[in-house]
Amino acid sequence: xxxxxVSSIVVIGAGPAGLAATRAAADTGAxxxxxxxxxxxxxxxxxxxxxxxxERFALPAGVQHLRESVVWAIEPIDGGHRAHVRTGPADxxxxxxxxxxxxxxxxxxxxxxxxxxxxxxxxxxxxxAGAAQALxxxxxxxxxxxxxxxxxxxxxxxxxxxLVGVGAEVVAILEANAAVRGWLSNxxxxxxxxxxxxxxxxxxATLVRHRIPYRAxxxxxxxxxxxxxxxxxxxxxxxxxxxxxxxxxxxxxDAVAVGFGFTPxxxxxxxxxxxxxxxxxxxxAAQATSVPGVFAAGELTGIGGATLSAAExxxxxxxxxxxxxAEVRPxxxxxxxxxxxxxxxxxxxEAYPVRPGWRTWLRDDTLVCRCEEVDYAALRGARxxxxxxxxxxxxxxxxxxxxxxxxxxxxxxxxxLSGIDDPAAFAGRxxxxxLRLCELAGAxxxxxxxxxxGVKV
Amino acid sequence: MRxxxxxxxxxxxxxxxxxxxxxxxxxxxWRSTRRGGRPRGVFCGIGVCFDCLVxxxxxxxxxxxxxxxxxxxEIRTQHGAExxx
Numbered sequence: 220x221x222x223x224x225v226s227s228i229v230v231i232g233a234g235p236a237g238l239a240a241t242r243a244a245a246d247t248g249a250x251x252x253x254x255x256x257x258x259x260x261x262x263x264x265x266x267x268x269x270x271x272x273x274e275r276f277a278l279p280a281g282v283q284h285l286r287e288s289v290v291w292a293i294e295p296i297d298g299g300h301r302a303h304v305r306t307g308p309a310d311x312x313x314x315x316x317x318x319x320x321x322x323x324x325x326x327x328x329x330x331x332x333x334x335x336x337x338x339x340x341x342x343x344x345x346x347x348a349g350a351a352q353a354l355x356x357x358x359x360x361x362x363x364x365x366x367x368x369x370x371x372x373x374x375x376x377x378x379x380x381x382l383v384g385v386g387a388e389v390v391a392i393l394e395a396n397a398a399v400r401g402w403l404s405n406x407x408x409x410x411x412x413x414x415x416x417x418x419x420x421x422x423x424a425t426l427v428r429h430r431i432p433y434r435a436x437x438x439x440x441x442x443x444x445x446x447x448x449x450x451x452x453x454x455x456x457x458x459x460x461x462x463x464x465x466x467x468x469x470x471x472x473d474a475v476a477v478g479f480g481f482t483p484x485x486x487x488x489x490x491x492x493x494x495x496x497x498x499x500x501x502x503x504a505a506q507a508t509s510v511p512g513v514f515a516a517g518e519l520t521g522i523g524g525a526t527l528s529a530a531e532x533x534x535x536x537x538x539x540x541x542x543x544x545a546e547v548r549p550x551x552x553x554x555x556x557x558x559x560x561x562x563x564x565x566x567x568x569e570a571y572p573v574r575p576g577w578r579t580w581l582r583d584d585t586l587v588c589r590c591e592e593v594d595y596a597a598l599r600g601a602r603x604x605x606x607x608x609x610x611x612x613x614x615x616x617x618x619x620x621x622x623x624x625x626x627x628x629x630x631x632x633x634x635x636l637s638g639i640d641d642p643a644a645f646a647g648r649x650x651x652x653x654l655r656l657c658e659l660a661g662a663x664x665x666x667x668x669x670x671x672x673g674v675k676v
Numbered sequence: 677m678r679x680x681x682x683x684x685x686x687x688x689x690x691x692x693x694x695x696x697x698x699x700x701x702x703x704x705x706w707r708s709t710r711r712g713g714r715p716r717g718v719f720c721g722i723g724v725c726f727d728c729l730v731x732x733x734x735x736x737x738x739x740x741x742x743x744x745x746x747x748x749x750e751i752r753t754q755h756g757a758e759x760x761x
Contacts, residue, residue, distance in 0.1 A: 256723065258744070263722060268691075269691040269692070269693070269744070270689055270690065270691035270692060271691065308743055308746075309723070309738065309739055309743040309744075310735075310737060310742065311735070311738075312735060331720060331722055331724045341716070343704045343705035343715050343716060344704055345719070346718060346720075347725075349720060349721060350718055350720050350721025350722065350741070352721075353722050353741070354695070354696065354699065354718070354721055357693075357696075358692060358693060358695070358696035358699075359696075360696050360699045362699065362704075362718070446705065446715050447704055447705065474704075589716075589719070589725070590726065590727075591711075592709055592710075592711045592712050592714075622726075623726035623729070623737075624725045624726045624727075627724050628719075628720070628724065628725045653726075
């Protein structure tokens with residue numbers, strides 16, 4: 220039913236990694252299709268205000284940009300892979316379908332916030348830090364009027380800054396890890412190594428100007444309210460993140476933004492059968508995955524921020540172009556930036572880990588899986604009373620990870636709570652995004668964008 | 677542009693998402709869960725968690741944080757699991 224559309228290189232994701240990959244590949248003369256879910260380029264890091272007509276980023280001439288498009292499956296074909304795409308308004312049954320055959324794929328699907336559960340985290344008014352950021356930057360709206368920002372890592376700073384920018388009062392930033400020493404001796408030093416001193420100085424100035432307290436070793440351990448957040452309990456944490464008795468404080472807030480690092484968006488890499496290690500896609504020096512013709516760049520390969528992602532994207536784009544027969548000069552500068560970026564990312568990961576004491580924040584009736592409303596007691600029961608120890612049996616017995624988000628939010632937490640030593644144990648999803656049955660059944664004729672086949676070298 | 681939210685007329689502008697409109701209107705929940713009937717709204721804000729589902733023009737299970745509003749959209753609260761009308 221669908222006509223075969225051919226593009227030498229398909230790049231999935233238009234954040235820092237995907238944009239750099241697109242540019243690098245297109246610069247060699249290869250024909251490139253860039254697929255992204257958003258109407259505008261930039262991804263999460265460079266999120267643009269969706270309410271203006273401006274587009275901040277320019278793509279090289281000839282690049283086919285499929286906006287508002289999601290890849291719901293990838294399958295191997297002779298000489299490459301086929302990407303199945305739906306294009307149109309989010310979750311609409313009226314989206315159009317396209318299949319694109321590509322000789323090389325660059326996966327640049329990014330990451331999303333990891334949220335740790337605590338009593339009351341399912342109340343409206345508890346947001347991920349990324350939600351607060353996306354709504355502020357993309358929609359100009361504050362998630363609350365009195366907001367507490369909590370979690371770990373330097374990302375909390377731009378979130379607080381964005382919240383202030385849209386008129387919210389940020390009552391405090393709580394960093395669950397300790398203030399780190401040496402070259403990471405203050406919260407703003409943490410990113411200085413990535414050439415972000417200026418950006419961080421701006422955040423620091425915002426914090427000082429708005430008298431926002433920054434507290435290390437403290438976390439939100441409970442949110443209170445009937446149908447929405449009205450207050451939170453915070454506590455000082457020991458080195459393992461267990462709350463110190465007697466250190467609890469209550470604050471009145473109408474929103475909480477929590478972020479404990481990031482989880483890579485792995486489903487397409489998993490369905491392409493790329494090798495994973497420690498929950499990330501394994502790549503070589505050319506950003507090639509274990510699957511010939513499939514390259515990965517950005518947070519999929521390890522959490523390292525926008526600068527590293529862009530360098531990886533530049534290398535992945537060049538490598539993909541070489542794979543399809545273009546003449547490519549080795550991107551030595553980008554490769555050097557990757558090496559230094561990875562050293563920095565490793566230091567960052569060591570400074571802001573998730574520590575196991577978060578499990579003590581949970582009570583029996585604390586939801587672990589928000590979609591299927593599975594609480595901690597039910598998850599423990601599945602493991603201890605019914606012997607469900609693998610990810611599949613745990614899902615089937617407890618229902619954790621079986622809901623609408625398909626374990627994206629709870630997967631890493633359920634794995635950790637159940638003693639499964641693989642953060643990606645819940646990342647396998649045959650459908651990378653939910654589709655409606657009418658879409659799967661092909662109720663609408665598949666449309667085809669015009670893409671010139673072949674390499675234009 | 678104008679949209680309707682649970683029957684009431686609401687001003688919206690081009691490029692706003694359904695979640696952007698609802699939050700700006702002071703709402704922070706617009707769905708009830710299937711089992712506990714608990715209120716939910718935006719959680720992840722970037723299309724990952726599926727907590728912010730809402731009914732748009734009779735079609736349920738639309739992520740409010742991802743869907744951009746169109747003139748005269750009929751937006752309403754989603755109660756548990758709903759079938760398209």
